[in-house]
Amino acid sequence: MKIVFFLIVSCCPPLLYGQATAQGDTSYNIIVNATNSVSEMTKAQISNLFLKKVTKWGNGKTVLPVNLGQSSVIRKQFSKEVIGKATPVLEAYWQQQVFSGREVPPLEKLSAAEVIKYIQDNPDAIGYISKATKLGKSKVKILRIKK
Amino acid sequence: MSALTRSLSVLILFFAISDGFAQQLEKVYIHGFGSWGYGRTDSNKYLFGVEGGEYDYLDFALAVTAKPKENLQVKAQLYWNADDDGTEAAVDYAFAEWRFSDILRLRIGQVKHPFGIYGEIFDVGILRPFFALPSSVYNETGISAEAYKGAGFTGFLQTVNDWGLGYDIYVGELNLDSENPIRYFGELNENEEGFGEEHNIKDILGGRVTIDVPIDGLKLGISGYSGKEENTAERHSVYGVHGEYLSNVWSVRSEYYRQIDGDELKLNAFYFEMARKFSRNWQIAARLERLNTVLPEVDTREAPSLLKHRENVIGINYWFNSYFVLKLSYHHVDGNRFAKPEALDAALLNHTLKEQTDLFIFGAQFAF
Numbered sequence: 001m002k003i004v005f006f007l008i009v010s011c012c013p014p015l016l017y018g019q020a021t022a023q024g025d026t027s028y029n030i031i032v033n034a035t036n037s038v039s040e041m042t043k044a045q046i047s048n049l050f051l052k053k054v055t056k057w058g059n060g061k062t063v064l065p066v067n068l069g070q071s072s073v074i075r076k077q078f079s080k081e082v083i084g085k086a087t088p089v090l091e092a093y094w095q096q097q098v099f100s101g102r103e104v105p106p107l108e109k110l111s112a113a114e115v116i117k118y119i120q121d122n123p124d125a126i127g128y129i130s131k132a133t134k135l136g137k138s139k140v141k142i143l144r145i146k147k
Numbered sequence: 148m149s150a151l152t153r154s155l156s157v158l159i160l161f162f163a164i165s166d167g168f169a170q171q172l173e174k175v176y177i178h179g180f181g182s183w184g185y186g187r188t189d190s191n192k193y194l195f196g197v198e199g200g201e202y203d204y205l206d207f208a209l210a211v212t213a214k215p216k217e218n219l220q221v222k223a224q225l226y227w228n229a230d231d232d233g234t235e236a237a238v239d240y241a242f243a244e245w246r247f248s249d250i251l252r253l254r255i256g257q258v259k260h261p262f263g264i265y266g267e268i269f270d271v272g273i274l275r276p277f278f279a280l281p282s283s284v285y286n287e288t289g290i291s292a293e294a295y296k297g298a299g300f301t302g303f304l305q306t307v308n309d310w311g312l313g314y315d316i317y318v319g320e321l322n323l324d325s326e327n328p329i330r331y332f333g334e335l336n337e338n339e340e341g342f343g344e345e346h347n348i349k350d351i352l353g354g355r356v357t358i359d360v361p362i363d364g365l366k367l368g369i370s371g372y373s374g375k376e377e378n379t380a381e382r383h384s385v386y387g388v389h390g391e392y393l394s395n396v397w398s399v400r401s402e403y404y405r406q407i408d409g410d411e412l413k414l415n416a417f418y419f420e421m422a423r424k425f426s427r428n429w430q431i432a433a434r435l436e437r438l439n440t441v442l443p444e445v446d447t448r449e450a451p452s453l454l455k456h457r458e459n460v461i462g463i464n465y466w467f468n469s470y471f472v473l474k475l476s477y478h479h480v481d482g483n484r485f486a487k488p489e490a491l492d493a494a495l496l497n498h499t500l501k502e503q504t505d506l507f508i509f510g511a512q513f514a515f
């Protein structure tokens with residue numbers, strides 16, 4: 001059901017215009033390329049993208065999640081609130097994925113500026129940055145978290 | 148000290164002081180893991196422990212993943228292992244994966260055996276609470292192989308209300324590094340043909356289904372396969388259930404399997420292990436194992452302990468972080484299915500076989 005909804009969200013964003021959504025009380029923004037047709041997602045959907053359980057957007061393109069560096073406070077908060085796992089549990093998850101030959105973890109960028117640049121350069125990327133980071137004229141947009 | 152041992156020691160030191168190093172390029176990813184261990188028993192040889200102590204256990208693996216094209220991944224893992232029996236190098240897996248979608252991926256080559264909880268992470272010590280895997284299932288029982296050669300499909304489907312369904316189905320050949328205990332009774336019974344330590348199981352059909360339930364960290368599954376033993380043409384079948392619960396504090400795992408080799412051998416294997424972290428660094432763990440082997444056509448009254456393995460283990464670990472851990476464990480073993488004296492034949496003839504074995508293991512395990 002979630003997958004069906006995800007596809008609808010991805011393919012038909014106009015259907016969702018005007019829906020009331022609220023950003024949670026977080027210190028990060030989730031961002032995608034400005035050309036991405038997706039405007040909002042649930043935390044569970046975002047989590048599945050960053051765990052690579054779901055690897056395709058609704059249009060069939062491969063999702064490119066990008067993490068901040070391992071020591072980032074924003075990453076720790078994102079992992080806990082969106083993915084719902086503490087850092088050691090997530091690290092073990094990725095070790096298991098890698099050494100079983102299943103999947104590799106998302107790319108890491110060490111700064112918000114690098115995350116923004118990567119998402120600007122890759123239309124299918126998704127990342128997160130501190131809320132305090134100014135987006136300026138960058139070609140990225142903030143994804144609403146649907147409750 | 149061999150050149151390999153020296154090289155690996157340097158690598159261990161390097162990775163031990165690196166905090167989660169991993170080489171990550173845009174399209175090529177390199178990761179690795181390894182272990183060093185010391186084992187000491189009071190009598191029999193068991194795992195890499197011997198009477199008087201043994202420092203030589205060492206292993207190291209490098210995993211490479213390349214994504215040359217969208218939907219195509221090529222993966223390989225090389226593995227080196229050294230102990231007092233010598234040094235071996237092997238290809239853990241090498242295969243190509245084509246991703247049609249998240250629920251349908253084709254894998255061809257030598258693929259990690261999707262079996263149970265530890266089948267795909269057989270040698271990855273950093274992912275378990277004890278230095279060694281449960282012998283009842285993962286020692287030379289003939290239950291789990293390290294990889295299959297052939298082709299398979301795998302996928303994951305996220306369903307409603309946080310339920311998830313993962314599956315694997317595969318065909319090909321399994322190379323089981325197993326020891327059939329009938330060889331010992333064969334000698335006693337003047338009948339020991341075709342029971343070497345390597346078994347090729349051909350024309351296998353196997354699969355695994357795992358279910359992620361809405362309780363975060365809980366996963367249940369069933370695994371099994373069946374094929375023909377190359378030398379004896381006996382059908383070799385294994386099936387069973389497994390479950391694990393992983394949280395920030397707890398890790399609980401259990402598996403049960405039944406193996407049937409025609410009319411020749413039947414076994415039941417079970418273990419239950421749990422571990423709890425008491426701080427960011429300290430973890431205690433306990434495990435209980437049972438393995439019963441039955442050889443219906445052989446008189447085993449001469450040495451029934453060769454068919455039995457019962458093990459209780461306790462351990463304490465110190466985690467520097469998720470990439471480096473020190474482990475200390477005490478194992479009490481009842482039975483000689485795996486714990487045996489170096490001179491087994493003499494012990495059998497002289498009736499001096501010691502059925503109880505105590506083992507201490509201390510070691511370090513790491514990954515990057």
